[in-house]
Amino acid sequence: MEQPAQRAPWMDDELVAFRDAIRRFIDREFVPNEARWAEQGHIDREMWRKAGEIGLLCASIPEAYGGGGGNFAHEAVITLELADALVSGFGNGVHSGIVAHYLLRYGTEEQKQRWLPRMATGELVAAIAMSEPGAGSNLRGIRTRARRMGEHYVLDGAKTFITNGLLADLVFVVAKTDPDAGAKGISILVLETAQAEGFRRGRLLEKIGQKGQDTAELFFDEVRVPAENLLGGVAGQGMYQLMQQLPQERLIIALGAAASMARAVQLTVEYTQKRDVFGQPLWQMQNTRFKMAECATKATIARSFVDECMVLQLKGELSSEQAAMAKWWTTQANCEVIDECLQLHGGYGYMLEYPIARMYANARVSKIYGGSNEIMKEIVARGFD
Structure with a gap:
């Protein structure tokens, strides 16, 4: 069942050339190391610099800030190629597709000049710390606090499920700067982790899937963050900033899910055409x-x-x-498609040496992160109010 290649309406010749270069890099540098990274629980730190050297990082950030000068289509191409290659350990979606754009859109000029060029080279690895042990999709329920004391904020709290948490040099911490102001009391502080007294990384979390992706707990105990590191320079803007950027994050997730579905179909057609059952190919x-x-x-x-x-x-x-529609529907459909494809692999589908088994484990969390699918349906429903 060979499907004709069809170019997406948002692709152009420049993006095709970019895709081909990214594909070669992924095949050369990522694919051979994916199994080893799964064993160690994170990618090699040096791989971030290699990715920066070929223009994979911050591809949609303007050249004036060290980025590739592209747009979101470039981030989409990278997301699709990583998913097609079954590379789940590289947290670029968070680093380039999410954090860099918080900084680009809301950061002061000094903040953009200070951090974006080093994110583009891979000198800095970025993470965003939203989720907490007692507050997942409900950002209004966070307990992390940041008290203003002179020229610093003093940060206290804990975060969990943080992508790039182990290697992060730059963490965008969502915290309450005014606990009595509700959603208007939430801000984003940019923590530079090097020599940050009171900052501690917890355990590297052991997950069902996406084992090569650095996911960690983070702890803040009286951590002093310069007031100039408040994203945008104005307190109380965090919830607005988060809500404005979440649609792009959810589209990144949907892109990965769509690519994963197509890859699962391709792998399973190939398998069933070669697998004989009762004297004939399973495909028949x-x-x-x-x-x-x-x-x-x-x-x-x-x-x-x-x-x-x-x-x-x-x-x-x-x-x-x-x-929200794209995020919940594609991730749900991806899990359904992969489950059907695994079934057609029989017992081999349960063996991790087969890609379909790893895809099955990797896909499940996509219905949870970026806002659970139940929350996505609530967002869709609110559109009718």
């Missing part, structure tokens, strides 16, 4: 063909919708509701 059985037809249809619908969302995002017109 009607159930196999029907199941793969269903999976291919879901993958095609997902990619079509995500491409439509990409067009809107590039025009600055993607709504929160549309991003």
Whole structure:
């Protein structure tokens, strides 16, 4: 069942050339190391610098700040290529697709000049610390506090499930600067982790999937953060900043899910065409063909919708509701497609040496992070209020 190649409506010749260069780099540097990174629980620190050297980091940040001078389409290409190559350990979506854009959109000029060029080279690895042990999708429930004391904020609290947490040099910490002001009392402080007294990294978290992705706990005990590191220089803007940027984060997740679905279909068609059952290829059985037809249809619908969302995002017109739809539907469909594909692999599908087994484990969290799918449905429903 060979599907004809079709160029996305948001792609152009320059993006195709960029994609080909990124694909070569991923195949050369990431794919051979993915298994080893899964064993150690994080990618090698030096790989961030290598990625910076070839222009993979901060591809959509202006050249004036050391970035690649592209737009979100460049981030999308990178996301798609990583998903297609089954590379789950590289946290660039957070570093370049999310944190860099908080800084670009809301940072002061001094903050942008100070941090973005070093993020683009890989000198600095960035993380954003939102989730807490008692507050996941409910950001208003965070307990981390930042008290203003002279020219510093004093940061206390704990964060968990932080992507890039182990290696991060720069952590955007979501904290309450005015606990009595509700959503208007939340701010984002930029912590430079080197020699930050009172800052401690907890354990590297052991996960079901995405084992090569650096995910850690972070602790803040009377950590002094210069007031000039308050994102944008104005307290109380954190919730607004988060809400404005979350649609792009959710589209990144949807892009990965759509690519994962297509890859699962491809792998399973290839497997079933070679696997003999009762004297004939598994592919020749009607159930196999029907199941793969269903999976291919879901993958095609997902990619079509995500491409439509990409067009809107590039025009600055993607709504929160549309991003939420894309995030919840594609991640749900991805888990369903991979489950069907694993079933057709039989017992081999349960063995981690087969890519479909790793995809099964890697996909599950996508229905949780970036806002759980239940929260996504609530966002969609609010559009009718």
